[in-house]
Amino acid sequence: MDKNINEIQKERAILVGVNSQKNSTSADAEASLAELERLADTAGAQSVAVVLQNLPAIKTATYVGEGKVEEIKQACEHLDADVVIFDDELTGSQVRNLEQLIGVKILDRTTLILDIFAARAQTKEGKIQVELAQLRYRLPRLSGMGASLSRLGGGIGTRGPGETKLESDRRHIRKRIGYLESELQKIKKHRNLLRSRREKEGIPVCALVGYTNAGKSSLLNALTGADVLAEDRLFATLDPTIRNITLTDMRDVLLVDTVGFIRKLPHHLIQAFKSTLEEAVLADVLLYVVDAASEEIEQQIQVVSDILKQLGAGNKPVIMVYNKIDLKKDDMRLPPAEIAGAGVEVSAHTGQGLDQLIKVMEEMIPGKKRKVAVCIPYHAGHIVSQLYQEADILEERHTEEGTKMQIMADGVVFGKIREYIVESGE
Numbered sequence: 001m002d003k004n005i006n007e008i009q010k011e012r013a014i015l016v017g018v019n020s021q022k023n024s025t026s027a028d029a030e031a032s033l034a035e036l037e038r039l040a041d042t043a044g045a046q047s048v049a050v051v052l053q054n055l056p057a058i059k060t061a062t063y064v065g066e067g068k069v070e071e072i073k074q075a076c077e078h079l080d081a082d083v084v085i086f087d088d089e090l091t092g093s094q095v096r097n098l099e100q101l102i103g104v105k106i107l108d109r110t111t112l113i114l115d116i117f118a119a120r121a122q123t124k125e126g127k128i129q130v131e132l133a134q135l136r137y138r139l140p141r142l143s144g145m146g147a148s149l150s151r152l153g154g155g156i157g158t159r160g161p162g163e164t165k166l167e168s169d170r171r172h173i174r175k176r177i178g179y180l181e182s183e184l185q186k187i188k189k190h191r192n193l194l195r196s197r198r199e200k201e202g203i204p205v206c207a208l209v210g211y212t213n214a215g216k217s218s219l220l221n222a223l224t225g226a227d228v229l230a231e232d233r234l235f236a237t238l239d240p241t242i243r244n245i246t247l248t249d250m251r252d253v254l255l256v257d258t259v260g261f262i263r264k265l266p267h268h269l270i271q272a273f274k275s276t277l278e279e280a281v282l283a284d285v286l287l288y289v290v291d292a293a294s295e296e297i298e299q300q301i302q303v304v305s306d307i308l309k310q311l312g313a314g315n316k317p318v319i320m321v322y323n324k325i326d327l328k329k330d331d332m333r334l335p336p337a338e339i340a341g342a343g344v345e346v347s348a349h350t351g352q353g354l355d356q357l358i359k360v361m362e363e364m365i366p367g368k369k370r371k372v373a374v375c376i377p378y379h380a381g382h383i384v385s386q387l388y389q390e391a392d393i394l395e396e397r398h399t400e401e402g403t404k405m406q407i408m409a410d411g412v413v414f415g416k417i418r419e420y421i422v423e424s425g426e
């Protein structure tokens with residue numbers, strides 16, 4: 001697949017971002033643009049210039065202001081650029097207007113990400129999911145686009161479903177979307193079957209989730225001795241890989257590697273990849289992998305947490321895994337625990353902290369019940385009813401501080417009530 005990217009001669013790209021200051025700071029806009037540069041590089045383009053415009057509101061017709069359009073046009077001529085990539089989603093008419101005014105191919109961040117996914121997808125399911133996302137994104141942007149794209153040539157943004165298909169009418173595309181959806185449904189049935197077999201066998205599942213390039217695949221390899229592709233590239237992993245790991249108490253656990261997240265992850269992509277991402281939603285415990293050496297650590301945690309919430313996995317028991325601790329500078333602070341929850345510092349490269357991680361996993365993963373004493377303050381009464389459903393209650397007393405209980409429960413329950421545990425037994 002990567003060969004596909006390398007074979008194409010590097011396109012010269014100008015990157016354009018806007019800082020609208022509505023819900024982002026200029027540091028955010030700059031970090032997002034730096035990421036766009038990495039995405040462009042991953043897609044096989046060479047960035048020759050980066051333009052950031054401060055703009056109170058996006059222009060409906062051309063996204064950036066008139067003067068900026070002229071500036072970009074001149075930069076394209078001077079720098080011999082083949083493509084201009086905008087750091088946000090553009091509407092169909094914005095693309096058309098900009099192409100007419102500037103005279104080179106116009107792409108947006110979403111198209112770029114979809115393009116990378118198209119080049120990376122390996123399995124049948126992955127390929128269908130990407131094509132679905134691409135078609136759904138292109139459908140409302142279709143009219144007139146075929147003509148301008150064929151005038152401006154192929155390359156990035158035109159991979160995946162062929163242009164001839166896109167030039168044909170919308171009905172054709174809708175039919176194709178319908179067909180892909182039904183194929184995906186079949187694969188999903190098969191996946192559900194496998195999952196229910198796994199559940200019957202009672203093997204707990206841990207999913208590795210996190211920002212792209214955080215080191216999820218490297219951790220999977222370090223923990224299981226597997227040989228999953230880990231690369232210093234965005235979106236190295238698209239299809240979920242599952243490996244077995246045996247804990248020191250001899251319990252088997254399945255570890256699932258998943259696709260990485262990124263800010264402004266296209267909505268259509270999340271929708272299309274829902275069944276793949278369900279591996280994370282349905283896992284018993286999430287290993288939430290964070291690149292501890294990244295300067296963007298807090299923003300990345302924010303993005304990942306938001307996407308997990310969107311997927312319905314916001315309340316899963318989580319182990320924060322601060323990876324790449326070997327690269328962390330001494331003066332760099334990890335986010336305070338109240339934002340992110342307790343965490344383990346590890347390095348997939350040196351192996352540092354992996355023993356500790358396995359210990360925490362043993363504690364959190366369901367299957368091993370332990371007796372603990374808890375004290376639930378009266379304002380958290382819902383926790384008591386929750387415990388009645390999810391744990392065995394051995395004893396219950398009402399005291400001044402709250403309801404004191406002796407319970408037998410497993411790691412999943414502990415994950416939810418950690419703050420109320422007063423005494424932990426074996």
Ligand SMILES: Nc1nc2c(ncn2[C@@H]2O[C@H](COP(=O)(O)OP(=O)(O)OP(=O)(O)O)[C@@H](O)[C@H]2O)c(=O)[nH]1
Nearest residue numbers: 213214215216217218230231232235236237260348
């Ligand atoms: N120094 C150092 N580098 C690491 C560590 N873990 C991973 N890396 C590097 O970080 C890069 C990304 O690692 P991957 O394991 O591919 O990351 P990922 O989270 O699976 O990324 P995607 O699949 O793209 O979402 C690779 O170049 C790894 O070699 C670590 O503990 N220390």
Ligand SMILES: [Mg+2]
Nearest residue numbers: 216217236237
């Ligand atoms: Mg990976």
